[in-house]
Amino acid sequence: MSLRSPLSRVEGLxxxxxxxxxxxxxxxxxxxxxxxxxxxxxxxxxxxxxxYETVHTWLxxxxxxxxAVLLVAVLTYHSYLGTQVIVEDYVTSNGMKILSLMVLRxxxxxxxxxxxxxxxxxxFGFPQL
Amino acid sequence: MSARPRPTSPHAGIYRWQIGNTLSILHRVTxxxxxxxxxxxxxxxxxxxxxxxxxxSAARFFSGPIGLAVLLGWTFAFLFHLxxxxxxxxxxxxxxxxxTQRHASGWAAVLGAIxxxxxxxxWVWPRLS
Numbered sequence: 001m002s003l004r005s006p007l008s009r010v011e012g013l014x015x016x017x018x019x020x021x022x023x024x025x026x027x028x029x030x031x032x033x034x035x036x037x038x039x040x041x042x043x044x045x046x047x048x049x050x051x052y053e054t055v056h057t058w059l060x061x062x063x064x065x066x067x068a069v070l071l072v073a074v075l076t077y078h079s080y081l082g083t084q085v086i087v088e089d090y091v092t093s094n095g096m097k098i099l100s101l102m103v104l105r106x107x108x109x110x111x112x113x114x115x116x117x118x119x120x121x122x123x124f125g126f127p128q129l
Numbered sequence: 130m131s132a133r134p135r136p137t138s139p140h141a142g143i144y145r146w147q148i149g150n151t152l153s154i155l156h157r158v159t160x161x162x163x164x165x166x167x168x169x170x171x172x173x174x175x176x177x178x179x180x181x182x183x184x185x186s187a188a189r190f191f192s193g194p195i196g197l198a199v200l201l202g203w204t205f206a207f208l209f210h211l212x213x214x215x216x217x218x219x220x221x222x223x224x225x226x227x228x229t230q231r232h233a234s235g236w237a238a239v240l241g242a243i244x245x246x247x248x249x250x251x252w253v254w255p256r257l258s
Contacts, residue, residue, distance in 0.1 A: 027221060030214050037207065045252060052184040055177060072171070079167050082160045115171035121178035 022081060029078035036071045056122060065123035069116050076112030080105065148235045155239075156213045159206035166203045192257070204249050209242035 002009070013019040043064070047054055058064055083104060091097045144150065176187035190196045216234050219225045225234055 052181045111171045118174035118178035
């Protein structure tokens with residue numbers, strides 16, 4: 001006879017409560033980042049130059065802006081998942097762990113949000129202030 | 130109180146270094162370095178969206194000797210994390226666990242990352258203005 005409740009058996013999540021969600025998200029984003037990062041690196045390397053005009057014109061092309069938004073979004077998510085594990089491994093005190101994870105998440109949303117908003121500004125040509 | 134010291138599990142101090150644990154640590158270190166790279170990527174995009182003057186301020190840093198050295202480091206970190214990440218994905222699929230396969234793929238990841246970094250450097254070097 002199992003001591004697990006019927007609900008627990010149905011959910012099948014174990015004591016960690018989220019099953020393989022974190023692990024799987026890390027793998028899916030890893031696979032997505034293979035083409036995205038290689039596209040970004042090769043694009044930058046093959047541009048005629050990296051001066052303002054060239055890079056701005058390149059990023060203004062709709063497909064470039066679209067892929068750049070996807071790159072920053074997936075990169076931010078993948079990087080957060082990895083850094084989260086590092087904090088969970090090395091920050092031992094419970095209070096510090098919760099605080100670090102919260103600050104880390106804020107910083108990632110800030111960095112990712114700023115990057116995506118910047119690409120959109122280039123793509124849609126908001127007025128220069 | 131116990132009279133004789135209790136047996137303890139092997140710790141980092143007496144662990145025999147080999148390619149497996151070295152690359153595992155390097156994967157985490159390069160991942161952490163690339164997290165900082167994400168911040169730099171966002172900064173660069175924000176400067177690009179801010180107009181020619183702000184772009185020049187970011188470009189000036191990254192085209193200086195320190196900036197170029199940091200970019201070269203991030204290039205190696207990215208290429209190693211990419212190749213070693215593919216290794217991890219094969220393991221996740223249940224392949225490549227044999228001793229010879231592990232060692233061969235490990236060396237392929239390190240040497241491949243070094244070779245590709247040199248290729249990128251050789252491509253960029255003549256184009257630096």
